Amino acid sequence: VEVHDRDPAPPGDLAHPGSMPDPWQEDGRGLLLISTLSSACGHRPTERGKAVWFTLPAV
Template identity: 70%
Template sequence: MSIAGTCAMNGLSLHERPSDAAGSWRIALPHSAAAVPVARALVRTALAELKHVADSDTAELLTAELVANAVEHTSGDAPIELVVELRPTGCRIEVHDPDPTPPGDLTRPSGAEPDPWQEHGRGLLLVRALSSSCGHRVTEQGKAVWFRLAAVPPQRGPRPT
């Protein structure tokens, strides 16, 4: 199924601007836990449709973390926005939410080890560790939290003999 078909099926807003080697999508997601699997599916579909060279599993995981944080740590029912930009050099994914408060520990680790017995507290650590860069910026409606993944070099196979 195409990314447009996935969005239509889920009643989501999609603005698509594809080009030769890149694409850009801005998608409004519901302010609920249901947004997490939809966001993962949209990122997976976008990367697969364009045969993009960024690591899809990592992109899905980090997207899920940012969307889950946006849903959990912001109040109200304003939609969460997912922005996916695919470029030949990698991808950039942003999650917009209505709260301008910066995400804690995104660009600077707190120094404290996450409690292994707690369910929460590792999401931003994963974003920092697995992305090539990450950050946040204030927007007119709140903030955008983003990460970049560099393109994965093609795997080299054995040399023909």
């Protein structure tokens, strides 16, 4: 799966997310979910920003 974003800044740390998200906030869990559920993940620059990608494990 690959998602494109116009912001060129790299996302948070996909390999080792920082602190746990605040349980009272409605956001901040995306990269934690990706790193937990995927078999591989990363990001790359694009001409218009960046792409964040992940691979789901085979079942």
